[in-house]
Amino acid sequence: MTAELVRGQNHPLPEVRLEIRVSAGTPVVAGATLGDEDGRVHGVEWVAHPGAPTLPGLEVSKQAAADHRLAVDLEALSPSVHRVTVLLALPPGTGGPVRFGAVATPFVAVTGLDGTEVASYTITGLDAESAVVALELYRRQGAWKVRAVGQGYAGGLAELLTDQGLPEARQLAGSIHEAVAQGLARSVAAPPPRLPDAGRPRQTASPTPGSDQTHGTTPQGVSGNASSAQGPQTTSPYGTSGYGASGARDAARPDHLSDQHGGPTPADPPTGTPPASPTAGGPVNYTHPGRQTTAPPPPPPTAHPAQPGQPAQPVAGDATGWSMDERLYNQVWGMFEDLARTTAAYRSAVDFAESRMEQELDKVLSDPRSRIGGQGDAAREAARAKHAELVDQARAALDRDLAQLRAEADVVEPALPTAYASWDNPVWHGYRVPMEIPMALRLGDLHLPESEDVRIPMLVRLPLERGLWIDSGPSGSHDLAADSDELRGVALDTAVAIAARLLAVYPPGDFGVHVIDPAGAGASALAPLVQAGVLAGPPAAGAAGVSDVLGRLTQRVDLVQMAVRGGAADSLPPGFDTAEQLLIVNDFPHGFDDRAVTQLRYLADEGPAVGVHLMMVADRQDAAAYGPLLDPLWRLLLRLTPTPDNHLADPWVGHAWTYEPSRVPPGSRVLQQVLTQVADARRSWNR
Known part of the structure; x- marks a missing residue:
């Protein structure tokens, strides 16, 4: 089973001979660096790039391309190599894009030689960066693992290589770009444009979502213990980590939520296209492989197209579906995914910043020379400043995504049908007894501590599959x-x-x-x-x-x-x-x-x-x-609480979601009015 990683997650590698497949919407440069046990790159001879594409156990492409296959033989690497870092960069001076925020979200996958996918990663959260560390393969206690990194660099390849510890980083970056420029005539053309989000389904909760950290549901089902897991991948017009110029809506599916007593919740199949494995020279389908249905017609066009450099204005019902109810249902789960993934990216970035600061501080303490004079104090101060800078960048990205989610919630909530609406939604005052069963029912709301004011409706599919x-x-x-x-x-x-x-x-x-x-x-x-x-x-x-x-x-x-x-x-x-x-x-x-x-x-x-x-x-x-x-x-049974409680966990991303029941407003007679209509309709039906 493929592990769909989010930033910071790792996964064991079952084989030593692998391919790393890269798919992007524009030609990119792919390379790799080798690092020792401390992650240090000893020199330019430890870097595989278009000008020097082959190293023992490693081979990369000689040109910029929209799709790449990097070959890795972990057994053939030098015993001193403990890390292989895969990097991507946009080639300058070609008239193409100069930042990843302006192109389709890059996708990388680690596969066996037979094409079996081991792990994949959609690199969300990029904007002004023109180079990014995509993945790293690393040796830990004799076993190899892959980690999703997704660290971008606005300063491009030179800044990336400098951060890898290469003193001759700028010269090497220049030689790489020169080699790429010489090979551009043979550069592989970009694949056909990917369908916009309007033409692709958002996955519906895996969620739906709820379970507490011992039992569960999401917006249709949360699962057992909260733990890191791999979430489905879909794309969204709103961009990075859910929002931006070309990011991906690819987060935890609420239909896999579970509560504290550990029982599974009903899976919530979305509507969408069947999955397709990424292949060289073709577009990548980010639809989760477990969700296979026929493709419904596209939704109506967005009423307020985005201005250049600005996120698209949200519109209720802009997901795919055969009916408006189905489109709204899919849109709710798209919002759940976005909130789950952007929060996971933020937490991962903060963890990365803290880990980096700890490593730098450990390095300062282990060097006796740093104890003389003010060198140690200066190094510690620099490490803390870098940590603060990284955390501030992560928070800014999270705040941007949350602002877009709030805007989307503001237009979606009033448009929900009665089955999906909260009790204070005016739609209940126009309630009429339906003639058919809806897709789902709202049981309450879900939110995360980083975003108390962003509430996602918790929908469960009907008929109920669990008490x-x-x-x-x-x-x-x-x-x-x-x-x-x-x-x-x-x-x-x-x-x-x-x-x-x-x-x-x-x-x-x-x-x-x-x-x-x-x-x-x-x-x-x-x-x-x-x-x-x-x-x-x-x-x-x-x-x-x-x-x-x-x-x-x-x-x-x-x-x-x-x-x-x-x-x-x-x-x-x-x-x-x-x-x-x-x-x-x-x-x-x-x-x-x-x-x-x-x-x-x-x-x-x-x-x-x-x-x-x-x-x-x-x-x-x-x-x-x-x-x-x-x-x-x-x-x-699926456990729900009468007051807000963070007992629901999704195994896709590992969040503990706070569930809040949908309450009838104090003094409102909407409940009595609805039940009266139900009783009248039942008496008429029995006549």
Whole structure:
């Protein structure tokens, strides 16, 4: 499986004979430097470039080209070589672009000799730079790895080589450019222009997104423990790290989010074109290989084209899709990707700056000469100044991208349909009962600590492929210092709001809701559902009520499973209700015995496949007495919190996302109005 790297990530290399493939939208110079154990390049004879393309174990192209293949044999390298750094540069004086921000985002891939891709990296975040360190292959404890670097240099190749420690850097840069100029007649032409973002799909959440750092979902599904992972790659008109002249929308897919108890979340396939492996001389398709569908027609053109040197003005629905709802859905996940990737780039840049400063300070301390006079103080001050400069540059890039995301959110949020909209969106005041199921449902919002004011809707695909656990205890809240009764009330309010959304987005008669409230503790919060008459029956109370509802729903799952497996779906009993069903369980585990818990586990595991969904309102600590009996149930469900909490993790980039539920505004009657329309439509449908 290909590792799609983000800046700073590394990946082991399973082979020693490799190719490094480069694809860009314009001719670029490709070269490589060799470094010792400390990363030091000893001289020009340690640099492979168009004027001297071959070194032991390494061969690069002799000319500028839009596509390159660099050959590397790690076993043939000198034993003193511990690092191979791959560099790219724009050739000067050719009438072409002079900065990477004006060209398509470069793409590099490490492959085996058979073309099997090991790791890839889309170099985002470039603007005024005309040279960049793309990748480095390095030896660590006898094993070779590849790291995505993406360090750009506005001073071009000379500045890059100087930073590599070559005293004759400017002379070498000049000789490289001279060799390129002599070979330009043989230079490989740029490939056909890549389609603009409007012609390519944005990937939809991998997210959708949610799971906490032990369980999960993204904008459709977050996953297990937060860890570094490789995200899908797509391109965007907004540029670097999501925005700019030619950057890429290529970040963590929310459909792979997971919460703290470690269960997977439903994958959210996007719409788009099938992936294509990068090949020499052809365009690179950045679509994630796991997302294969037919290409929908392009969206309408942007209403406000970008001025030269300025990012494009965002427009609602500028992603691909067959309908406006699908385009908005894809655009939301494009925004999720952008926020994930630009934040990952910022964090990686800060880590790089800190690592560089530590190395320079260690070097100063290890040199006895630096302890004499003021040399050591000057070196330390220079290292700290460079660190501050790099961090400031990274923050400036992040702020630029966040500003564009805010602008996009400002136009997208008001355009969302009811299923995707927050409760305070005016679209709910014009609500009408739909005649078909939408693609997805909004469960809340996601944001990151670096961007508190940039909120991404958390969308999950419909029908639900996984039940929900609404945490009603202190473990599910970082913000409330309230007692347990208040937390339970807020959790049940959240569950009621989600249930109302589900009822509102399904056609009449296509969705039923059951409630178990053993002690009647949730009567106040459940009142909107009861008073509107949208429940399948009164909330079940007492041991008998719990047993009756669970028995009927487990029997329903058994019947449908047998009919489906036997290929005789028409053999269901006469009058069998084929609508999807949601069971809300309040105040768990009070009033539940071992048999009831086993039935709940069965519904959580088998129910979604046959249209029976479970929503638990419970406190993990209260339920701990069940021990291992409860763990499978806990892991099968997607955990949500009634108050903001950073429990959702995406394995693509490794962020811990803060989830915030979508609340009905205080004093608003929108919930009652929507439920009233749902009830009226259901009565009309039953006549």
